[in-house]
Amino acid sequence: MMPRATARLQFHAGFTLDDAVPLVPYLARLGISHLYASPILKARPGSTHGYDIVDHGAINPELGGEEALLRLVAALKAEGLGLILDIVPNHMGVGGADNAWWLDVLEWGRHSPYASFFDIDWEPPDPALRHKLLAPFLGAPYGEALASGDLRLHFDAALGKFHAQYFEHRFPIAAPHHAALLRGQGPAAAFAALRPSSRAAAQAAHLALAEHAATPEGEALIAMVLGAHDPTTEEGRAALHALLERQHYRLAWWRAAADEINWRRFFDITSLAGLRAEDPAVFDATHELVLRLYAEGAIDGLRIDHVDGLADPRAYCRKLYRRMQTLRPGQEPLIWVEKILAPFEALRPDWQVQGTTGYDFMDEVGGLLHDPAGEEPLTRIWTERTGRPAHFEEEAQEARRQILRDNLASELNATAAALKRVANQDIATRDHSLTALRRALAEVLVHFPLYRLYISKGGRSEEDRRILDWAIAGARRTLRPTSRHLLPLLDDWLGGEPPRSLPPAQRRERLVAAVRFQQLSAPVAAKSVEDTAFYRYGRMLSRNEVGSEPGRFAVSPAAFHGTARTRAKRFPGAMLATATHDHKRGEDTRARLAVLSEIPGEWEAAVDRWTRLNAPLRRDLPDGPAPGMSAQLMLYQMLVGAWPLELSPEDEAGVAAFATRVADWQRKALREAKRRTEWAVENADYEAACQDFLHTALAADRASRWREEVAGFAMRLAPAGAVNGLAQALLRCTAPGIPDLYQGTEFWDFSLVDPDNRRPVDFSARMSALEQGVPPAELLGHWRDGRVKQAIIARALELRRARPEVFAAGDHLALQAEGPAAQHALAFARPHRTGTVLAITTRLPAALLGAAEAPLVPGAAWTETHLVLPARLAAATWRDVLTGQTLRARGGRLRLNEALSQLPVALLEME
Numbered sequence: 041m042m043p044r045a046t047a048r049l050q051f052h053a054g055f056t057l058d059d060a061v062p063l064v065p066y067l068a069r070l071g072i073s074h075l076y077a078s079p080i081l082k083a084r085p086g087s088t089h090g091y092d093i094v095d096h097g098a099i100n101p102e103l104g105g106e107e108a109l110l111r112l113v114a115a116l117k118a119e120g121l122g123l124i125l126d127i128v129p130n131h132m133g134v135g136g137a138d139n140a141w142w143l144d145v146l147e148w149g150r151h152s153p154y155a156s157f158f159d160i161d162w163e164p165p166d167p168a169l170r171h172k173l174l175a176p177f178l179g180a181p182y183g184e185a186l187a188s189g190d191l192r193l194h195f196d197a198a199l200g201k202f203h204a205q206y207f208e209h210r211f212p213i214a215a216p217h218h219a220a221l222l223r224g225q226g227p228a229a230a231f232a233a234l235r236p237s238s239r240a241a242a243q244a245a246h247l248a249l250a251e252h253a254a255t256p257e258g259e260a261l262i263a264m265v266l267g268a269h270d271p272t273t274e275e276g277r278a279a280l281h282a283l284l285e286r287q288h289y290r291l292a293w294w295r296a297a298a299d300e301i302n303w304r305r306f307f308d309i310t311s312l313a314g315l316r317a318e319d320p321a322v323f324d325a326t327h328e329l330v331l332r333l334y335a336e337g338a339i340d341g342l343r344i345d346h347v348d349g350l351a352d353p354r355a356y357c358r359k360l361y362r363r364m365q366t367l368r369p370g371q372e373p374l375i376w377v378e379k380i381l382a383p384f385e386a387l388r389p390d391w392q393v394q395g396t397t398g399y400d401f402m403d404e405v406g407g408l409l410h411d412p413a414g415e416e417p418l419t420r421i422w423t424e425r426t427g428r429p430a431h432f433e434e435e436a437q438e439a440r441r442q443i444l445r446d447n448l449a450s451e452l453n454a455t456a457a458a459l460k461r462v463a464n465q466d467i468a469t470r471d472h473s474l475t476a477l478r479r480a481l482a483e484v485l486v487h488f489p490l491y492r493l494y495i496s497k498g499g500r501s502e503e504d505r506r507i508l509d510w511a512i513a514g515a516r517r518t519l520r521p522t523s524r525h526l527l528p529l530l531d532d533w534l535g536g537e538p539p540r541s542l543p544p545a546q547r548r549e550r551l552v553a554a555v556r557f558q559q560l561s562a563p564v565a566a567k568s569v570e571d572t573a574f575y576r577y578g579r580m581l582s583r584n585e586v587g588s589e590p591g592r593f594a595v596s597p598a599a600f601h602g603t604a605r606t607r608a609k610r611f612p613g614a615m616l617a618t619a620t621h622d623h624k625r626g627e628d629t630r631a632r633l634a635v636l637s638e639i640p641g642e643w644e645a646a647v648d649r650w651t652r653l654n655a656p657l658r659r660d661l662p663d664g665p666a667p668g669m670s671a672q673l674m675l676y677q678m679l680v681g682a683w684p685l686e687l688s689p690e691d692e693a694g695v696a697a698f699a700t701r702v703a704d705w706q707r708k709a710l711r712e713a714k715r716r717t718e719w720a721v722e723n724a725d726y727e728a729a730c731q732d733f734l735h736t737a738l739a740a741d742r743a744s745r746w747r748e749e750v751a752g753f754a755m756r757l758a759p760a761g762a763v764n765g766l767a768q769a770l771l772r773c774t775a776p777g778i779p780d781l782y783q784g785t786e787f788w789d790f791s792l793v794d795p796d797n798r799r800p801v802d803f804s805a806r807m808s809a810l811e812q813g814v815p816p817a818e819l820l821g822h823w824r825d826g827r828v829k830q831a832i833i834a835r836a837l838e839l840r841r842a843r844p845e846v847f848a849a850g851d852h853l854a855l856q857a858e859g860p861a862a863q864h865a866l867a868f869a870r871p872h873r874t875g876t877v878l879a880i881t882t883r884l885p886a887a888l889l890g891a892a893e894a895p896l897v898p899g900a901a902w903t904e905t906h907l908v909l910p911a912r913l914a915a916a917t918w919r920d921v922l923t924g925q926t927l928r929a930r931g932g933r934l935r936l937n938e939a940l941s942q943l944p945v946a947l948l949e950m951e
Contacts, residue, residue, distance in 0.1 A: 044778070047782075049076070050088075063807075064115045072781065080125065084311075089621065092132070092311065097328065125333070125339045143212055145173065146173065156316060175289040179294065185291075201249075202218060217283065298447055298449050304451070341374030342364075342376070348379060351558075383403075395614020402588070402620070406618075408595045408600050417640035425647070429577075432573065446720075455556040477530075483515035487512075488507075494558070505535075509531075574590065580636065615780045616775060618768055625682070626682070687751070763895045769833055770881055782797075816831040817923050865905065871913075880946040882897055882945065899937040902940060903937060922943055
């Protein structure tokens with residue numbers, strides 16, 4: 041069954057599957073049809089997100105295990121709800137001591153049956169890593185870790201195995217090396233006879249050693265071995281080093297990963313290793329449990345995390361679709377993909393998925409709330425005060441170069457090496473050096489305009505060709521002339537039509553290089569744009585959101601309607617999100633910040649005054665004043681955007697708690713920007729100075745009483761921001777697609793970046809508010825508590841329940857407004873043969889609200905402004921499901937001062 045509306049919940053040890061059971065009746069009353077669960081397979085202990093799965097064959101015991109899942113499923117079915125599960129086919133959590141597949145690879149190397157599960161290059165250019173896996177999990181350089189005694193040899197008595205231990209990390213000692221450790225004593229002979237791949241014999245030898253270790257003689261033997269490898273003595277340290285050097289891995293400092301790692305990671309996170317889902321054995325092993333749950337009816341659909349990390353997303357999605365179709369014949373498989381789309385990019389129509397998880401809608405509706413007239417003044421404010429580039433693309437390209445140099449250098453090296461192997465197969469190209477190819481490849485990636493191409497065995501599409509042409513053209517402008525001759529070769533090798541005479545082996549090498557390129561371009565985009573440039577470019581933070589292009593300041597109503605019509609035709613089942621577990625700012629924080637685009641003059645005056653008032657609080661450091669102006673201007677935006685509606689500046693405890701949240705955001709923002717501090721090399725002095733600036737500026741005893749000014753400006757924005765928030769909520773519930781609600785955001789969402797957006801939710805307050813059933817118009821007088829938002833969402837979802845065909849298959853018909861305030865209204869109809877609904881929202885409300893303290897435009901502001909209805913709708917009688925009032929058009933025109941007299945939004949049903 042296609043969802044009517046989904047609700048996302050984040051599961052972790054503090055909020056288990058059983059904790060969700062009491063919420064199910066509430067979600068059903070709210071109008072939700074499917075619970076949308078974060079990953080629930082066994083993850084790294086203590087994981088708060090679940091994306092670091094260590095066992096694809098088990099439900100996370102920290103969440104209650106499979107028994108708890110079945111209890112939740114039973115509760116959902118009792119209320120008529122389904123379950124959508126977020127799965128992670130691209131990577132697994134590694135390091136530590138809890139991923140059996142990873143530990144087996146460390147122990148057996150290329151002979152492990154799981155060696156092909158991970159994307160490991162066993163023959164990298166560095167000869168020191170031939171047939172070895174780099175294990176960069178040490179907190180200090182290898183020599184220091186060894187000398188400190190933190191890296192030690194241990195014996196697992198239950199398994200009969202030796203391993204090296206470094207804090208939580210376990211590094212198995214290969215079975216054949218146990219013979220030398222035992223020095224001919226005990227069951228040493230059994231180990232000495234082992235061949236590299238004789239796993240059954242090794243298991244028997246380990247069992248024999250475990251039995252022997254339980255005897256007095258065995259205990260003495262183990263103690264002798266451990267003593268001989270004691271790193272606190274010179275002899276023991278040398279012996280332990282010699283032992284570790286013979287293993288299938290090379291232990292290294294974590295900082296070595298950026299330059300030397302020879303296996304694919306998730307982005308630049310060394311604790312997450314890439315999986316080869318394109319391998320049938322890997323697909324089967326990682327999907328067995330999930331598909332069983334689907335076959336049993338426990339889950340109803342799947343959300344695919346980071347689909348662009350897979351070697352061939354199209355092939356993966358189509359294979360998953362076929363498997364699901366086979367398991368439940370006659371039922372349409374429900375699959376959504378987490379996919380970041382560029383503004384000019386569309387999801388490929390042949391993947392057999394319902395659509396994306398909604399980042400694209402989040403961008404569209406967010407852009408719609410911004411006044412395009414504010415772009416020029418806000419750009420000027422930003423550039424004049426910070427000296428930073430006016431155009432986001434300049435920041436993004438600078439960030440791309442830095443990420444390729446500092447964070448993903450090893451991945452860049454691996455891709456260049458793959459291209460070098462292609463070059464070496466032809467005498468005409470073998471002289472092109474690895475360094476030159478790397479240089480040319482890096483510039484193509486710098487100018488790459490989206491996440492990735494979709495090259496496969498069949499070559500590349502015309503769309504992929506155009507995208508690569510764009511990137512190569514950009515590289516041609518910035519690449520040194522002596523390397524430009526390589527660009528046509530890259531174009532040819534990355535999906536170009538190979539000569540018919542090309543041997544199969546050479547075709548395979550080209551495909552390998554193309555896949556590596558695609559699996560590199562996606563993390564380069566994510567790390568450089570979302571995780572770096574978003575924190576450097578602060579013209580308008582409400583446009584720096586996952587899935588958005590900050591260079592596109594606003595989205596016009598025409599563009600919004602055009603995209604909605606396309607979605608209705610191509611992906612009517614796509615998710616519509618306005619908040620996610622990954623968002624940079626809560627949906628209502630963004631909605632409030634969007635108001636700045638309408639009042640740039642007021643914002644400029646405030647920024648200039650605050651900069652002068654707070655200038656004495658900045659600290660002079662060797663690398664410049666702290667905070668820098670860009671960090672300072674971003675901080676001001678976050679304070680006014682996220683200031684809680686109920687927070688009085690006189691509330692010392694409340695202000696302190698809010699300041700702590702903002703300080704946590706600030707620290708993360710500064711590190712993500714990677715300019716004066718970063719995660720890898722923290723600048724403690726700069727971070728401390730920035731935190732001191734924030735807390736001192738908000739101090740109650742300041743003569744300037746600056747925090748009253750901040751709170752006052754936030755409240756100046758708040759009514760218009762609330763109008764934007766309610767409009768955003770209604771558009772999500774009525775536009776083509778499936779509305780997705782992130783946990784707790786049925787009330788106002790002024791959250792910051794994670795982990796702030798994953799804080800505990802007061803569901804009891806939300807349950808109580810919904811149970812009272814107060815009409816939205818009556819709640820408008822108490823709009824600050826958020827209940828009006830919930831009431832509007834509930835009534836909109838109730839209409840979706842009553843009119844399923846209209847919302848599932850209805851068209852999207854843009855309606856035009858006429859009159860003095862026409863630009864402040866956005867409306868559309870969803871016509872269908874079974875009925876029609878009509879949605880109206882207030883847009884760019886600041887000018888119409890004036891000094892109003894409630895989020896409702898005065899009726900006089902809508903005077904002589906009408907909504908023009910097409911002939912087939914003009915004679916209808918309409919009932920507003922939000923207020924209950926009845927409306928009729930006059931002369932084909934619906935008066936907005938009537939339609940929007942009680943709320944800033946209206947949802948009309950044709951009677």
